[in-house]
Amino acid sequence: MFRVLALLTALLAPASFHSSVKPLPPSVQAQLKQGGFWHRGCPVALSGLRVITVSYRGFDGRSHSGQIVVNASAAQPLARVFRQLYHLHFPIRRMSVLATDGDVTASFSCRQAVPSPCTGGRGTGSWSMHAYGLAVDVNPRENPYVGCGQSRDPTARRYRDRSRHRRGMVTARVIQAFRSIGWGWGGAWAGDTKDYMHFSSTGH
Numbered sequence: 001m002f003r004v005l006a007l008l009t010a011l012l013a014p015a016s017f018h019s020s021v022k023p024l025p026p027s028v029q030a031q032l033k034q035g036g037f038w039h040r041g042c043p044v045a046l047s048g049l050r051v052i053t054v055s056y057r058g059f060d061g062r063s064h065s066g067q068i069v070v071n072a073s074a075a076q077p078l079a080r081v082f083r084q085l086y087h088l089h090f091p092i093r094r095m096s097v098l099a100t101d102g103d104v105t106a107s108f109s110c111r112q113a114v115p116s117p118c119t120g121g122r123g124t125g126s127w128s129m130h131a132y133g134l135a136v137d138v139n140p141r142e143n144p145y146v147g148c149g150q151s152r153d154p155t156a157r158r159y160r161d162r163s164r165h166r167r168g169m170v171t172a173r174v175i176q177a178f179r180s181i182g183w184g185w186g187g188a189w190a191g192d193t194k195d196y197m198h199f200s201s202t203g204h
Contacts, residue, residue, distance in 0.1 A: 017065035017086045019079040023047070024069065028097055032108070033071065035098050042110035042131060049108060049133050054082040058144040059167065063185040064189065065154055066095025069108040071133030074201065077181040078107075084177040086199045092167050098133075102153050103141045108133045113204075114181040116193040136178075142168035143187070143196035162187075162196070170196055177198035 026031075029046050032038040038046060050072045058064045063086075070078055085092070092105050099106035113128040129135035138144075144156035149159060159169065175185050184203020186195030 001105045009069075015055065017055045017083050018065070019083065020106065021050050021052050021079060021140070024049055024051055031098060036109060037098060038110050043127050044071060044132055048072050048189055051080075051200040054079060054095070056082060056095060057086060057089050059093055061091075064092075064095075066092070066134065067097050068095055069097045069133060070136070071127055072109075074181075081135065081177045081181060081183075084180070085174060088173050088177070090174055091107050091172070092141075093141070093168060098142075099137065102155070103139070103151070105136070105138050105140075107136045114145075118148040118192055120194060129202060129204060132201075134202070135198060137197040138199065140170045140171060140197045142166060143170050145186075145193075145195045145197065147193040149192075157200040159196075188201055 024046055025185065028051055032046070051067050051069050051071050052075050053065060053067045055063050056066050095104045095105045097106070097108075098104075099101050099109060109128070109130040109131065111128050111131055113126050114191040128138075139155050141153060142159050144153055144159055146160055153158065155168070159166065165171070170185070172186060175187075178185065178199045185202055186198030186200070186203075188203070189195065
């Protein structure tokens with residue numbers, strides 16, 4: 001009887017948060033290269049990156065495990081941030097080492113910063129903070145990049161109105177979690193351009 005009760009208690013207990021930080025295994029290095037997320041000339045060597053594995057709450061309310069690639073210097077601090085988000089029951093749609101579509105919470109991508117729709121153009125000539133592994137995009141669909149009333153993802157149109165909260169949208173507590181490690185939020189940028197998904201070590 002005692003064993004049955006112990007088993008039921010374990011099954012009904014809320015899942016605890018887990019995290020790990022490791023150097024990039026060969027399989028992840030290969031994924032980054034093949035997907036064009038890293039190449040020679042990037043500002044950070046593969047040896048300067050880490051893969052962090054963290055627990056997160058899904059939109060189904062359940063505990064899941066996800067991975068992102070970040071700068072080695074930011075790995076442990078970001079694990080602490082995701083611990084806070086987990087305990088806040090903040091829902092994350094998906095996490096992946098590769099941001100292959102519009103609803104993935106991800107970090108590393110060796111690319112230029114993208115200009116605002118307000119200014120136009122294809123590139124800025126400077127590295128994005130994602131190229132350093134020092135930025136994280138959280139729930140891109142629910143937290144779109146907006147400039148001059150435009151967003152890059154047509155499915156994110158209903159999330160432009162930030163006065164009406166929907167699940168998965170960044171909250172004050174999420175902002176504070178990143179702020180606790182010194183990171184800023186793209187939703188606080190001055191002017192018409194806002195990047196509501198974006199958190200980085202510089203705030204840009």
